[in-house]
Amino acid sequence: MTVHGSGEPEVAVVGGIHGDEPSGVRAVERLRAADPPLERGVKLVVANPPAVAAGERYLETDLNRSFPGDPDGSLEERLAAELCAETDGLPTLSLHATHSTPEPMALLEHGQPGVFELADSLPVPHVVDHSQVTEGSFTDCGTVVTVEAGCQGTDAAAAEAPPTGAGLPRGDGRAARRGRSGHGSRLLPAGERRREAARRRGRTPRRELPAGRGRRDVRPRRRRRTRRPRGVLQAEQAECLGA
Template identity: 55%
Template sequence: MRIEQLGDGEPEIAVVGGIHGDEPCGVRAVEQLIERDPDVERPVKCIVANEEALAADTRYVEADLNRVFPGDPDGDTHEERLAAALLAELKGCTTLSMHSTQSYTGTFAVLAEETMALAQSICPYLTLDAAVDTSAFTEGRLIEHEPVIEVECGYQGSAGATEHASMIAEEFLAALGALPGGEPHDEGVPLYRLTHLIPKGAADAYDVPATNFERVAAGETYATIDGEELVADEPFYPVLMSPNGYENEFGYAAELDGRLGGSAAGDERDRPETPR
């Protein structure tokens, strides 16, 4: 784990990339921050997490890091020990963790019940297509244990994901007063809540005509397995849906659950404060 600091003093803000070794966008965003070394108004901890997995260009070495939190300093796997060490480094920090997907080219925040209040204050400052409440599916993830905003920044390995990650990192720091600027988007961010997994049986060929975050109507085809159409029994919004992103499921079904921020939330929106 690589750790650098911007500014002087005890950091209360952290920016993390490289939770997964095959998702380089967050790592590049962190490295760009370190190289640029901006004159921050509040100290910031910059972390590249799973260096061993990054070196091997694989999601993880022995276990998925984002499924083993809080970890164990004496654990059997590299990722269990790393999870415990990373949590210790993030203690007392409001954190941005950057990821990428195999299903969506845009940006969206991944939230848990524990971070919903934080998301309400920070997400309107970020350029996001959506925010997703994953509270039913967060076991072992970082967002369960620390004040963390996790953002999927684009398609895995793409230049666009790196550009998005760099933009989101700067917006996050501006929202918390570490960098100048930072204005909430008037329209806010649409919030979706995951309801269930969409299973995927064994087959030779898969296709997903559904588009993430666009409503699938009852009776509409959302995927095919070896040419056989799968039709929605009831309306839903697809999230993280792709033909081959997961081994046993296409992705998730969600419902639209309001917005984070925006004019409907009121005219007086103060800059978010770092929890203490």
């Protein structure tokens, strides 16, 4: 594990949780070799060097199903405990590749602090909440967002893997566009991430809507009918008709 930049690390970038996904490892190694001047300290981690060296997903147990880990457990459980300690309190990008889709996407755990803001800083087309699908993943450990950089084993995945998390640019609104996730998880619709971020900052969000429905889909509540002359269009009816 290495730290680049001045001062204490403020963010972490992790590659190699799965040994058969080299794109994240290449991104970390690329940043180490370039050694660019960084305004903030960045901790760079290759999480599972033995599996990376063997080119295997894992050697004993799946590291990304072993969190928060066990110092006295299997190899991957020990690595999980060490990785949680190393990234504790740091916004963290965990770089992966996938079999599901060539498009980059971000995965997060809905209940973890700061993940919506972190995901919104990434130039990825989709954000997926997989909190109901996986257990024991690295995203359980705090402000961690997984970046699936593309199809496993391709040069494109290595190119898409973010070379650094130091800048953490402000979101450009692209991170929650609708699309297919391929993970059987809940794809976050546009606006939901911002409502969640506002709620966590103590602000009162706008009226919450059922998933998949927009404000135009919500009809006004029915009011008690009153007798009116025929041909008179009630105000609420006119509103429903778009008058």
